[in-house]
Amino acid sequence: MRGRNHKILVNPQLCRDCQTCVLACSLYHENVCSLSLARLQIIKDMEIYEFNILICRHCDQPECVLACPCNAIQVNKQGVILIMAEDCNQCGLCALNCPYEAIFYCEVSGKYNKCDLCANRLGGPLCVELCPVKAITLNIETASARRD
Amino acid sequence: MTAGWVGKILDVDLNTGCINHRDTMVYAEKSIGGRAMAAWIAWEEMPAGIDAYDPGNIIIITTGPLTGTLAPTSGRTIMSSLSPRVYPKPWYTHSTLGGWFGPALKYAGFDAIIVRGKSETPVYLDIQDGKATLVDATTLWGMDAKQTQLALKAKLANQAQILTIGPAGENLVRFATVQHSEDNAAGHSGFGAVWGSKKLKAIAVRGTGGIPIANPNGLLQEVLNQGVFKVTPCNGVLSSQKAQKRRPICSQACTFNCFVGEYAHTVEEKVIPIHCIGGTWASENGMKKTKYTGGSVDVPAGQNFGFCEEATLHEECNNLGLDLWFRLVMQPWLIGCIQRGVREIKGYPIAPTDIFWFDDFMHQLAYRKELGNIFADDLLRAMDELETELPEDLIKLGRELEFCFGFPAHREGRFWDEEPLPFWVISAMMYASESRDPTIGSHQSSLLLADFLLADREITRHQFRLLSDKVWGYPDALEPTFENKAPVAIWSQNQHMLIDSLPLCDFAFPQLVHPMEDQEEWKMTEDISGDLDIDLRLLTAVTGVRKSREELTQAVEQAFTLERMLLARAGRSRNLEEGLAPHFKLPCRADGTLVDETGFSRLLDEYYSARGWDLKLGWPQEDRLNALGLAEVIPELRHLRSKITP
Numbered sequence: 001m002r003g004r005n006h007k008i009l010v011n012p013q014l015c016r017d018c019q020t021c022v023l024a025c026s027l028y029h030e031n032v033c034s035l036s037l038a039r040l041q042i043i044k045d046m047e048i049y050e051f052n053i054l055i056c057r058h059c060d061q062p063e064c065v066l067a068c069p070c071n072a073i074q075v076n077k078q079g080v081i082l083i084m085a086e087d088c089n090q091c092g093l094c095a096l097n098c099p100y101e102a103i104f105y106c107e108v109s110g111k112y113n114k115c116d117l118c119a120n121r122l123g124g125p126l127c128v129e130l131c132p133v134k135a136i137t138l139n140i141e142t143a144s145a146r147r148d
Numbered sequence: 149m150t151a152g153w154v155g156k157i158l159d160v161d162l163n164t165g166c167i168n169h170r171d172t173m174v175y176a177e178k179s180i181g182g183r184a185m186a187a188w189i190a191w192e193e194m195p196a197g198i199d200a201y202d203p204g205n206i207i208i209i210t211t212g213p214l215t216g217t218l219a220p221t222s223g224r225t226i227m228s229s230l231s232p233r234v235y236p237k238p239w240y241t242h243s244t245l246g247g248w249f250g251p252a253l254k255y256a257g258f259d260a261i262i263v264r265g266k267s268e269t270p271v272y273l274d275i276q277d278g279k280a281t282l283v284d285a286t287t288l289w290g291m292d293a294k295q296t297q298l299a300l301k302a303k304l305a306n307q308a309q310i311l312t313i314g315p316a317g318e319n320l321v322r323f324a325t326v327q328h329s330e331d332n333a334a335g336h337s338g339f340g341a342v343w344g345s346k347k348l349k350a351i352a353v354r355g356t357g358g359i360p361i362a363n364p365n366g367l368l369q370e371v372l373n374q375g376v377f378k379v380t381p382c383n384g385v386l387s388s389q390k391a392q393k394r395r396p397i398c399s400q401a402c403t404f405n406c407f408v409g410e411y412a413h414t415v416e417e418k419v420i421p422i423h424c425i426g427g428t429w430a431s432e433n434g435m436k437k438t439k440y441t442g443g444s445v446d447v448p449a450g451q452n453f454g455f456c457e458e459a460t461l462h463e464e465c466n467n468l469g470l471d472l473w474f475r476l477v478m479q480p481w482l483i484g485c486i487q488r489g490v491r492e493i494k495g496y497p498i499a500p501t502d503i504f505w506f507d508d509f510m511h512q513l514a515y516r517k518e519l520g521n522i523f524a525d526d527l528l529r530a531m532d533e534l535e536t537e538l539p540e541d542l543i544k545l546g547r548e549l550e551f552c553f554g555f556p557a558h559r560e561g562r563f564w565d566e567e568p569l570p571f572w573v574i575s576a577m578m579y580a581s582e583s584r585d586p587t588i589g590s591h592q593s594s595l596l597l598a599d600f601l602l603a604d605r606e607i608t609r610h611q612f613r614l615l616s617d618k619v620w621g622y623p624d625a626l627e628p629t630f631e632n633k634a635p636v637a638i639w640s641q642n643q644h645m646l647i648d649s650l651p652l653c654d655f656a657f658p659q660l661v662h663p664m665e666d667q668e669e670w671k672m673t674e675d676i677s678g679d680l681d682i683d684l685r686l687l688t689a690v691t692g693v694r695k696s697r698e699e700l701t702q703a704v705e706q707a708f709t710l711e712r713m714l715l716a717r718a719g720r721s722r723n724l725e726e727g728l729a730p731h732f733k734l735p736c737r738a739d740g741t742l743v744d745e746t747g748f749s750r751l752l753d754e755y756y757s758a759r760g761w762d763l764k765l766g767w768p769q770e771d772r773l774n775a776l777g778l779a780e781v782i783p784e785l786r787h788l789r790s791k792i793t794p
Binding site: 014016017018019020023024026027028030031032033034035036037043044045046047048049107108126129130131132133 | 216217218223248251255294297298301306307329330355356357358359360361364367368371372376377394395396397399400401402403404405418419420421
């Protein structure tokens with residue numbers, strides 16, 4: 001677990017269903033605006049007017065990594081959990097075992113997708129930057145904080 | 149196919165059950181999209197001389213190139229049809245709604261839907277990823293708007309986005325809405341009744357597709373440059389409230405801190421979003437603002453029933469599928485009855501300040517029962533029915549409250565918002581030339597600037613001169629006079645058409661004024677002008693098509709002129725528009741200014757001339773049509789003129 005320090009935090013009670021995070025995600029990763037091709041989802045329960053944000057939290061003890069029979073899910077130095085598409089056999093065990101339901105099967109590409117914190121983007125995850133109400137935030141733990 | 153579009157229009161014939169696909173680009177290439185695209189379709193396909201409930205009437209549901217993209221506030225849908233609300237006879241008009249339906253329609257592979265004909269039995273239209281099916285809706289018929297949505301979500305998918313009518317639409321209430329989600333509606337134009345007449349209960353859509361973006365990085369950069377949680381340019385600057393994190397939004401991709409939204413709790417402690425007029429119901433002082441005394445007209449204050457009670461009523465009103473605006477005219481009018489000693493109408497007792505009576509009245513309206521059956525045809529038609537039974541001043545009051553062809557008065561400087569000179573003059577020109585209350589879609593186009601004038605006349609007039617010079621090319625465009633206001637009215641209407649066509653929200657765009665966080669910042673700002681090219685940049689990033697401002701203006705003027713031709717086709721002309729004059733003879737509630745019939749006629753002259761319309765009928769002249777590239781409509785125009793002046 002060495003070097004793990006990036007965590008997504010969500011507060012669904014702040015969410016107001018603008019879907020900006022989802023649209024920005026699909027635009028950045030897939031060059032289209034779509035709610036199905038994003039690496040996160042907003043789920044609304046109309047009966048009680050409540051929302052849920054399904055996005056990978058980049059857990060300390062990731063169930064998806066343990067569940068994957070192909071070692072196709074890896075954790076990088078920043079603690080970001082990534083799917084190595086070339087190693088994935090599309091068995092779906094990662095998605096089944098994710099406690100946050102945050103790994104999504106894309107019927108168009110036939111691949112499993114998950115949040116990669118907008119890998120390689122200098123400004124960090126777009127969903128965090130564009131959420132107008134800070135319902136999604138990024139917590140970067142310092143090394144000293146982790147030692148404590 | 150151009151990026152921003154998904155390529156197909158769904159054409160549904162309820163007479164035969166046939167469903168066809170058409171090419172979006174046939175219309176998208178000659179319009180911008182949305183309302184402008186609908187105007188082209190209506191001009192070509194809407195039969196002349198029919199009633200709103202005639203099976204030949206068509207419902208046109210359109211999106212624009214920005215719908216469903218990341219462009220801020222773009223998740224809007226436009227609905228157009230013949231309106232049963234319009235008085236004295238139906239004509240073509242539009243309503244727009246926010247929410248999530250339009251985006252979902254595009255993700256499912258369709259840019260628009262045309263519904264024609266009439267089903268024998270209740271049906272709903274089920275759309276999923278390129279396929280559309282008409283499904284029996286017998287079990288849904290009778291359900292309210294929320295029940296219908298929950299039932300369809302349970303049956304189809306939780307993420308399905310649904311347009312539906314409530315009981316009011318089923319029972320042909322002339323101000324019935326088409327509802328979506330909790331609080332979104334095509335509300336003002338009574339299209340719910342058109343759906344009801346066609347036995348169309350709902351349209352459910354779900355799609356897994358995406359919208360191609362020509363320049364993804366350009367769109368992202370534009371959105372990032374705009375920033376998030378900015379106060380909408382005019383709205384909110386003068387509020388003492390600071391930004392709050394918890395405000396509901398009413399449209400997909402909206403990242404603004406918009407002051408027209410708020411959360412409420414019903415008496416059952418449910419949290420619900422309320423926007424705009426719903427907020428007025430729930431605000432302690434909101435309903436009191438209906439009070440107006442001027443000329444020989446006395447509009448009583450409405451009565452608020454308490455925050456949670458109002459939230460509950462508001463939710464019921466939406467679920468019944470009634471236009472929330474009915475409350476702003478009917479409750480004051482009914483209170484006026486009580487004040488004049490009229491305590492029953494046609495034998496039915498009235499008690500408009502009793503919440504239980506009012507709740508019952510809403511249900512009577514939606515189900516066309518008892519007293520509700522009279523008022524379900526709207527206040528204006530109810531006045532015709534009650535003309536011989538009630539005191540003359542009550543009948544006059546009812547007619548004044550819906551002075552604009554059956555639409556509730558709004559931002560015209562008298563009965564509701566305070567529009568000091570020159571804003572009510574701009575508003576009057578718009579009322580006289582459009583198919584419906586024109587001010588709902590033009591808040592940021594100019595009308596909200598009135599609030600600045602009311603806050604500090606000295607600061608504002610200086611700011612306005614700079615702004616006017618920059619935007620309209622002459623410094624006195626917003627001077628408190630009656631002259632030379634047509635360019636502002638026309639500009640506002642063009643902007644309204646543009647944001648209804650891209651589409652964007654009129655509480656955020658156009659950014660005539662740049663977003664300012666509070667009143668102090670506003671007072672310290674000399675040049676309040678905003679960035680008026682955001683729309684162009686968004687359009688270019690999404691579609692890849694680089695249009696000039698002049699090309700966009702040409703397209704919106706074309707569409708506006710087609711709408712005017714549709715009005716001419718329905719028999720609307722200057723004669724009817726002169727009929728609005730008495731309303732503007734009432735003193736403005738903000739500054740007491742007014743205009744007599746002669747003055748109103750001068751306003752029409754100035755406006756018609758600026759538009760290139762003739763002064764006799766107010767219809768487009770042939771040279772103007774040629775200049776707009778609309779030579780194809782000239783033969784019908786000649787025919788229409790020949791029927792009036794043989």
